[in-house]
Amino acid sequence: MSTLQNIQGNAACAAGAIAAGCRFYAGYPITPSSEIAEQMAARLPKVGGTFIQMEDELGSMAATVGASLGGVKAMTATSGPGFSLKQENLGYAAMTETPCVIVNVMRGGPSTGLPTRPAQADIMQARWGTHGDHPIIVLAPHTVREIFEETIRAFNLAEALRVPVVVLYDETIGHLVETVDLTPPQPEDIVTRTFASGPAEDYLPYAAGEDMIPAFPRPGDGYRTHTTGLTHDERGFPTQDPQKVDAFMKRLLGKLERHAKMIEKTESVEVDDAQVLIVTMGTPARAAKTAIRQLRDEGIRAGLLRPVTLWPFPEAALRAAAKGKRAVLVPEMNAGQLILEVQRVLGGAAPVSGLNVFNGEPIAPQQIAQAVKELVK
Amino acid sequence: MNEIKVTSADEFDIRDWLRTDLMPHFMCPGCGHGIALRALLWACHELGIGKDRLAVVSGIGCSGRTGAYIDANTFHTTHGRPLAFATGLKLARPDLTVIVISGDGDSLAIGGNHLIHACRRNLDMTLVLLNNEVYGMTGGQVSPTTSAERFTTTTPAGNMEPVFDACKLAEGAGASFVGREATLQTPALKDLFKAAIAHKGFSLTEVISDCTEIFGRKNALGSSPEMVLKQKKVMIPAHTDNRVPEPFKPHPFETGVFVRQERPEYGEVYEALRARVREKGK
Amino acid sequence: MSGKAKNANGDGVTSVLVVGVGGQGVIMVSKVLATLCQEHGLEVKQSEVHGMAKRGGAVFSHVRFGRQVHSPVIPAGEADVLVALEWAEGLRWLHYLNPETGVFISDVRKIIPPFACRDRGRGVMPHYARSTPRDVLEKVSVGYAMDATDTAARLGNERAANTVLLGIMSTTLPFSENAWLETIERFVPPKTREVNRAAFLAGREWVKDATVPQGEVLPQVEVDPALPQARNVWDINPAWCKGCDICVKFCPERCLKLDAEGKAVMVKPELCTGCRLCEMLCPDFAIRLSKEIPEKVSS
Ligand SMILES: Cc1ncc(C[n+]2csc(CCOP(=O)(O)OP(=O)(O)O)c2C)c(N)n1
Ligand code: SF4
Ligand code: SF4
Ligand code: SF4
Ligand SMILES: [Mg+2]
Numbered sequence: 034m035s036t037l038q039n040i041q042g043n044a045a046c047a048a049g050a051i052a053a054g055c056r057f058y059a060g061y062p063i064t065p066s067s068e069i070a071e072q073m074a075a076r077l078p079k080v081g082g083t084f085i086q087m088e089d090e091l092g093s094m095a096a097t098v099g100a101s102l103g104g105v106k107a108m109t110a111t112s113g114p115g116f117s118l119k120q121e122n123l124g125y126a127a128m129t130e131t132p133c134v135i136v137n138v139m140r141g142g143p144s145t146g147l148p149t150r151p152a153q154a155d156i157m158q159a160r161w162g163t164h165g166d167h168p169i170i171v172l173a174p175h176t177v178r179e180i181f182e183e184t185i186r187a188f189n190l191a192e193a194l195r196v197p198v199v200v201l202y203d204e205t206i207g208h209l210v211e212t213v214d215l216t217p218p219q220p221e222d223i224v225t226r227t228f229a230s231g232p233a234e235d236y237l238p239y240a241a242g243e244d245m246i247p248a249f250p251r252p253g254d255g256y257r258t259h260t261t262g263l264t265h266d267e268r269g270f271p272t273q274d275p276q277k278v279d280a281f282m283k284r285l286l287g288k289l290e291r292h293a294k295m296i297e298k299t300e301s302v303e304v305d306d307a308q309v310l311i312v313t314m315g316t317p318a319r320a321a322k323t324a325i326r327q328l329r330d331e332g333i334r335a336g337l338l339r340p341v342t343l344w345p346f347p348e349a350a351l352r353a354a355a356k357g358k359r360a361v362l363v364p365e366m367n368a369g370q371l372i373l374e375v376q377r378v379l380g381g382a383a384p385v386s387g388l389n390v391f392n393g394e395p396i397a398p399q400q401i402a403q404a405v406k407e408l409v410k
Numbered sequence: 411m412n413e414i415k416v417t418s419a420d421e422f423d424i425r426d427w428l429r430t431d432l433m434p435h436f437m438c439p440g441c442g443h444g445i446a447l448r449a450l451l452w453a454c455h456e457l458g459i460g461k462d463r464l465a466v467v468s469g470i471g472c473s474g475r476t477g478a479y480i481d482a483n484t485f486h487t488t489h490g491r492p493l494a495f496a497t498g499l500k501l502a503r504p505d506l507t508v509i510v511i512s513g514d515g516d517s518l519a520i521g522g523n524h525l526i527h528a529c530r531r532n533l534d535m536t537l538v539l540l541n542n543e544v545y546g547m548t549g550g551q552v553s554p555t556t557s558a559e560r561f562t563t564t565t566p567a568g569n570m571e572p573v574f575d576a577c578k579l580a581e582g583a584g585a586s587f588v589g590r591e592a593t594l595q596t597p598a599l600k601d602l603f604k605a606a607i608a609h610k611g612f613s614l615t616e617v618i619s620d621c622t623e624i625f626g627r628k629n630a631l632g633s634s635p636e637m638v639l640k641q642k643k644v645m646i647p648a649h650t651d652n653r654v655p656e657p658f659k660p661h662p663f664e665t666g667v668f669v670r671q672e673r674p675e676y677g678e679v680y681e682a683l684r685a686r687v688r689e690k691g692k
Numbered sequence: 693m694s695g696k697a698k699n700a701n702g703d704g705v706t707s708v709l710v711v712g713v714g715g716q717g718v719i720m721v722s723k724v725l726a727t728l729c730q731e732h733g734l735e736v737k738q739s740e741v742h743g744m745a746k747r748g749g750a751v752f753s754h755v756r757f758g759r760q761v762h763s764p765v766i767p768a769g770e771a772d773v774l775v776a777l778e779w780a781e782g783l784r785w786l787h788y789l790n791p792e793t794g795v796f797i798s799d800v801r802k803i804i805p806p807f808a809c810r811d812r813g814r815g816v817m818p819h820y821a822r823s824t825p826r827d828v829l830e831k832v833s834v835g836y837a838m839d840a841t842d843t844a845a846r847l848g849n850e851r852a853a854n855t856v857l858l859g860i861m862s863t864t865l866p867f868s869e870n871a872w873l874e875t876i877e878r879f880v881p882p883k884t885r886e887v888n889r890a891a892f893l894a895g896r897e898w899v900k901d902a903t904v905p906q907g908e909v910l911p912q913v914e915v916d917p918a919l920p921q922a923r924n925v926w927d928i929n930p931a932w933c934k935g936c937d938i939c940v941k942f943c944p945e946r947c948l949k950l951d952a953e954g955k956a957v958m959v960k961p962e963l964c965t966g967c968r969l970c971e972m973l974c975p976d977f978a979i980r981l982s983k984e985i986p987e988k989v990s991s
Pocket of ligand 3: 928933935938956970975979
């Protein structure tokens with residue numbers, strides 16, 4: 034049977050989730066993400082899973098984390114206003130190290146903004162949306178096929194590292210239909226969290242080994258642990274002891290760095306000989322690829338670095354790619370968010386300029402080509 | 411020669427259900443939440459619930475903190491959201507007995523939306539709503555159940571807002587089991603919990619609890635024992651015709667089981683749906 | 693005994709640390725002091741920390757004043773005066789006091805704090821709370837330990853204990869009695885002005901011939917040696933009991949009592965019917981009653 038199908042980005046996201054082993058979805062309808070909920074509502078009962086439409090996004094995030102606390106792979110999806118509402122309980126997932134996947138199909142903001150138009154204005158919210166220092170992974174696919182792949186990878190990372198993972202893409206790709214191969218991954222490519230095993234006596238739920246990831250105590254397995262959003266010690270109970278707090282926070286924040294290799298992912302297109310480096314993600318990256326071809330036809334050498342894992346930001350890859358470039362261009366569908374990180378990482382090593390579109394229209398290849406031409410003038 | 415062998419006639423020892431290394435608990439002297447916790451664990455004991463299969467999900471507040479002392483799978487979640495967390499947990503793990511511990515602020519103010527929808531949905535879990543008429547944890551602000559004219563830190567001139575009657579609210583929202591009891595009646599409270607936990611579907615059990623240290627002092631309600639005794643003065647056992655006259659006064663409250671009906675349980679309904687789609691898929 | 697805060701002349705910086713638990717009036721003491729300093733043309737920095745935002749959590753306040761004050765925080769070992777509204781809190785902060793010149797002022801009453809979930813072994817008393825006033829006063833340069841709560845209670849309102857200690861503290865600082873009294877008036881509810889005035893003066897007066905109070909002796913529990921048919925055995929865990937008095941007042945036979953430490957003790961075991969009301973209503977699970985039924989076993 035051919036696995037080639039014409040499928041919409043949001044549907045590919047649902048397909049990826051099911052393939053990754055997701056068996057619980059709690060959501061609240063919001064354009065342009067609702068198709069994910071509709072797909073999950075149809076697909077989950079067939080595979081023995083559960084779909085529930087909650088009363089709001091606070092509740093849907095809570096239920097998602099609740100299901101994962103029960104040991105089941107869980108996901109929720111939303112868009113701007115709903116993403117804001119999910120933040121508190123997303124922080125709870127980060128604090129309690131509960132694996133979960135949150136999809137944010139970005140639309141124009143602020144507030145109700147442009148419900149049906151694309152934007153990329155949640156780049157910083159995805160990283161810093163919930164209060165307090167916290168670990169989070171954000172993946173930024175740019176094609177329908179990649180939405181499928183990255184949703185699977187989101188589950189794998191969430192489960193492996195006990196961290197919330199955000200899949201972040203804009204309305205354009207969410208609603209885009211492409212012909213793609215959705216061959217499900219091999220079973221060995223699916224990651225499920227390590228459940229605690231061994232004696233329950235003296236068991237410490239938040240004591241981690243070298244890998245900094247504690248095994249997950251599944252309710253019913255006899256560990257009877259405590260889970261709290263309060264800062265806790267290795268036993269899982271609240272502590273304010275500065276030493277314990279420090280050790281806990283260092284592990285919580287440090288675990289992603291420890292596993293940076295597993296997390297990091299970028300795509301480079303014709304970077305080596307480029308005069309101008311374009312750094313962008315999502316839909317504008319598609320435009321950038323077209324622009325690069327046009328520019329090269331005209332003898333202007335441009336290249337693209339695309340963070341597929343957006344957060345933690347691929348700092349080393351960017352530094353390497355930007356080396357010796359005349360200029361760096363950051364096209365994005367917002368008033369300038371990704372550029373802040375690019376400037377921070379490059380610290381003046383190359384001149385960085387932005388191309389910002391926030392009128393609800395995607396960025397066109399010509400706009401990028403034009404901007405590059407300005408830079409090499 | 412005769413030898414005397416001594417056996418204890420007692421069954422329930424709360425210490426078997428506590429994380430004793432965390433005791434003494436953090437609650438203030440005389441706090442009613444402690445008495446409610448005893449009744450709850452007593453009910454679990456009498457129902458023969460295995461601690462490994464017991465999941466206690468709690469919100470934020472003094473009420474929410476009580477969960478940590480239970481030797482079970484305990485989840486101290488976020489303010490107002492424990493019912494939503496519990497919904498996910500119970501749907502993912504129908505094999506667990508799920509009990510939610512929450513406060514009047516937690517369930518009726520910030521978490522009001524989750525409460526009414528949990529009542530409507532009828533997923534099998536038990537809400538223990540510890541009503542002390544105040545936000546204890548944050549130092550005594552007004553709550554949706556603060557009686558009229560009571561003083562709190564945010565009602566310096568006395569409360570002017572009408573109150574919620576949690577039981578009527580739950581009944582209106584379709585809960586299939588609703589009851590109320592006071593901490594003073596510990597054995598009756600235990601029996602209410604037993605009935606609620608055994609009930610298949612969503613149960614709301616409201617507990618008349620006392621915040622002795624903050625609400626009690628602020629309103630000169632007397633010492634801890636005096637506060638507990640006052641419960642008796644305003645308590646009306648259910649099914650007398652003496653219903654709460656109006657919700658706007660420091661009010662007497664009815665106790666007992668108000669609603670107990672068989673309604674399709676959400677988890678079972680969903681399981682039937684799974685069976686149907688599997689059948690169709692064949 | 694007498695003592696003056698070392699830097700109290702206003703040249704250098706004087707540091708006063710006020711500690712206690714929620715509801716005792718730590719902030720009132722520090723506000724009175726800060727206001728007084730400010731009105732005398734000194735620069736004042738006052739910072740306060742509430743442990744848990746509810747009654748019974750630790751509360752402390754740093755007050756620093758002088759011609760010029762930069763940091764609002766008193767480093768350990770540099771407080772000139774430590775005023776403790778509660779004994780155990782006082783001991784906990786003792787290392788903040790300047791070991792050579794610091795003045796220690798404390799109520800000898802202990803309050804059972806509502807402990808947060810934290811690393812405590814079952815039944816372990818914090819070791820510092822065991823030190824007696826005599827032990828402590830020997831260690832500090834100048835120390836005043838009095839039962840301020842009792843003094844205030846005798847004056848008509850035990851909540852004025854903080855003002856009694858303020859009275860003691862006032863003798864270590866260079867402001868006039870009238871200035872103190874006027875400032876205090878502004879910070880207490882009008883109805884309690886009189887009792888606070890009396891409390892302040894009582895504290896000042898007491899300093900003149902301050903002595904260390906004797907520790908009280910705990911009453912011993914006597915258990916009836918005669919073994920009844922079904923024997924009631926009480927296990928009252930003093931480490932869990934917070935002295936709420938519920939068991940004492942509800943016991944139909946009046947068998948229980950709070951001891952000097954505020955812990956429930958069984959005083960009339962012979963009257964106990966084994967009704968368990970005490971056990972069921974104890975919010976702290978401190979009472980466990982078991983019934984031992986002797987059965988004859990022939991061998
Ligand atoms: C989102 C959020 N808002 C506010 C708070 C602060 N807060 C903590 S507990 C509480 C009120 C608790 O009152 P209640 O539910 O009645 O519990 P009680 O302490 O009285 O048992 C509030 C407002 C919080 N933790 N989170
Ligand atoms: S503040 Fe009130 S509700 Fe909270 S522990 Fe103290 S008495 Fe109980
Ligand atoms: S009821 Fe419990 S806590 Fe209160 S005094 Fe009696 S034993 Fe102590
Ligand atoms: S069991 Fe009954 S009679 Fe005995 S001490 Fe307790 S309350 Fe009093
Ligand atoms: Mg409350």
